[in-house]
Amino acid sequence: MSVQSHYDVIVVGGGPIGLSAAWRSAVGGARVLVIDRFGFLNDRCGSSGNERHWRVQYTQTDIFRLTLSAAPLWRELEQLAGRKLIHRLGSLWFGDISVPTNEGHIADTAKAMDEMEVCYEWLSARDIGRRWGFTDLPRHFEGFLQPDGGAIDVRGTLAALATLASRNGVTMHSDERVVAVDPDANGAHVRSDRAVYRADKVVIAGNAHTNDLIQRWGVDGLDLNVYEMALVTLRQRDDGVQRPFWFAFQQPSDTDTNLFYGFPPNPWAGDDLVRLGPDFEVGALEHADDATGRPQQAHVDRVLGWARTHMPWVAPDPVSTSTCLAVLPGDPDRQFYLGTAEGLVDGGSNVVVAAGGWAFKLVPLFGRICADLALRGSTEHEIGRHALTDLVPSRG
Ligand SMILES: Cc1cc2nc3c(=O)[nH]c(=O)nc-3n(C[C@H](O)[C@H](O)[C@H](O)COP(=O)(O)OP(=O)(O)OC[C@H]3O[C@@H](n4cnc5c(N)ncnc54)[C@H](O)[C@@H]3O)c2cc1C
Known part of the structure; x- marks a missing residue:
């Protein structure tokens, strides 16, 4: 298959984190494609159901700071969407x-x-x-x-993010499965069951299916x-x-x-x-x-x-x-995987991964962090605990 199109950023997985990353990347000026194997707003993966727990409190203070940083981004999202997404029930x-x-x-x-x-x-x-x-x-x-805690309207959030992504020019492909992400020094090829694409940066937000893509790099996959x-x-x-x-x-x-x-x-x-x-x-x-x-x-x-x-x-x-x-x-203290694949695979700095954890509460923040890592190569937020690096030994 020949390469069909070139994008600045391709996001694999159009759940809430993938949609949030796609929207934020587009707002940052990137030409973005987001691909989902089941379709946006699907009820088959990690975001099924109607509600999620919103809480600021965390045992680990670095993650606590992340939830506090997420709070104003939720308010911004609510304003842009014109609807309430977090209901403060305690x-x-x-x-x-x-x-x-x-x-x-x-x-x-x-x-x-x-x-x-x-x-x-x-x-x-x-x-x-x-x-x-x-x-x-x-x-x-x-x-x-x-x-301040309470319940997040899951369907409302997904609808808001899909609308914002589309309104900001993100190309959205549903019912298309990405089968490989092959990074190199200048970007990455993304192969799906329909086409081959080229991107400067790729965000993998496939959550439960993340290791299908990562293990193709000859590493053991995330724990x-x-x-x-x-x-x-x-x-x-x-x-x-x-x-x-x-x-x-x-x-x-x-x-x-x-x-x-x-x-x-x-x-x-x-x-x-x-x-x-x-x-x-x-x-x-x-x-x-x-x-x-x-x-x-x-x-x-x-x-x-x-x-x-x-x-x-x-x-x-x-x-x-x-x-x-x-x-x-596997390690409950880690809570999430969030960072680039630098050091895991050649060209790994061109791939950002967000996967795992009770992450719905952090959707607007993780979307922004993924976009920052993809567009600027860094983030102001403290995410060292969640880095991919030392936990994925090379088989080679
Ligand atoms: C029972 C339960 C309760 C929870 N409670 C809370 C809570 O109270 N508070 C909280 O903050 N979090 C909670 N969570 C966690 C939260 O729901 C998830 O962290 C969040 O929904 C995950 O969003 P996501 O975008 O990372 O992944 P998902 O919603 O799983 O989306 C991943 C998307 O990637 C797509 N995809 C995967 N592989 C590919 C591929 N190869 N090609 C194309 N597309 C692909 C899938 O189709 C899917 O749409 C809970 C989770 C569960 C299961």
């Missing part, structure tokens, strides 16, 4: 305050909030029960409410685990209580990580549906394409068991269940 973390999890660590996060001068309210199990109606919480449970996580939708009984987003931190059980979270009804949906999930990092898929779209019944049962014990305000039978592909680095 972010409630409670449970065993010393258990380390992929979400964070309650006690250390409280210290980080003190250091960053971010306000929160400390609560006992009793407070949490009295205020929001959680029942039978172990007495040693404690936690905090951070009032990413892909989990097909369950989501359970239940109906809330009308008790007039406005609840925050909540995350329950518990010691791992014999079978799973024993972590649960839930959203109150979405303010933008105007219904009485609550969404609960287990955050079980167990049973990683061999490959993202092995996903079935059906949650494991054992995980659904665990969520329903938790709800029956602690949430008398929801009807016990699920309205529906679904899944989402969670893509998590």
Whole structure:
């Protein structure tokens, strides 16, 4: 196949981070192509479903600074889109305050909030029960409410980013799969199942499918685990209580990580549906394409068991269940991969990679960082923890 077209930047993957990177690159003056194998706004990868948790607090202060930097970019996005995307319902973390999890660590996060001068309210199990109606919480449970947190409108964000990308001249190809990114000293060839393109810079934002492209360079790939996580939708009984987003931190059980979270009804949906999930990092898929779209019944049962014990305000039978592909680095402290592939492959400085983690909250910032790395070769933000380099040993 001969090279069809030349772009300044090609973005592989049109999920929220890819769309954000494409939009920001175009705003920076680049001629941009974004390619997605399933289509923009698809519900088959890491951004399926309706809502994500917005929180500023992080256990690691460098990542905390990133969320604080993301906040004004969300406001800018909301202004440009002419719609509210973050709904500030509050972010409630409670449970065993010393258990380390992929979400964070309650006690250390409280210290980080003190250091960053971010306000929160400390609560006992009793407070949490009295205020929001959680029942039978172990007495040693404690936690905090951070009032700026809440829920992100996922579909609204995707629609806003796709509109902004298109309005700023980004060429958008859907139902096209990139099969190889081959960098060299001057740029990279991007081969898809339709064509071969040439770009000065490439952003790989394929999330669960990132290693398909990276492993072609003769390296082992990023240490990413892909989990097909369950989501359970239940109906809330009308008790007039406005609840925050909540995350329950518990010691791992014999079978799973024993972590649960839930959203109150979405303010933008105007219904009485609550969404609960287990955050079980167990049973990683061999490959993202092995996903079935059906949650494991054992995980659904665990969520329903938790709800029956602690949430008398929801009807016990699920309205529906679904899944989402969670893509998590093996090292929970790292949280994300974000940086160039310099040192991993010849011409690696011409390729930027963003993959993994609970990254929806950082979408406008990660888009900007990807564009900065692609257009300028650097970013003002502290992303050293997330670099690709030393974790991907060469096979050669
Ligand atoms: C159950 C669950 C709960 C979560 N909760 C939160 C939360 O509360 N807060 C939070 O901040 N984050 C959360 N996350 C994480 C967040 O949803 C993801 O980090 C984010 O949606 C990922 O966006 P993305 O653009 O990186 O990837 P994706 O949305 O996965 O998009 C990747 C895109 O790349 C395309 N693609 C892949 N390979 C190719 C290829 N070879 N060629 C062309 N296209 C390709 C795919 O089709 C896809 O559209 C959660 C995730 C899950 C699964």
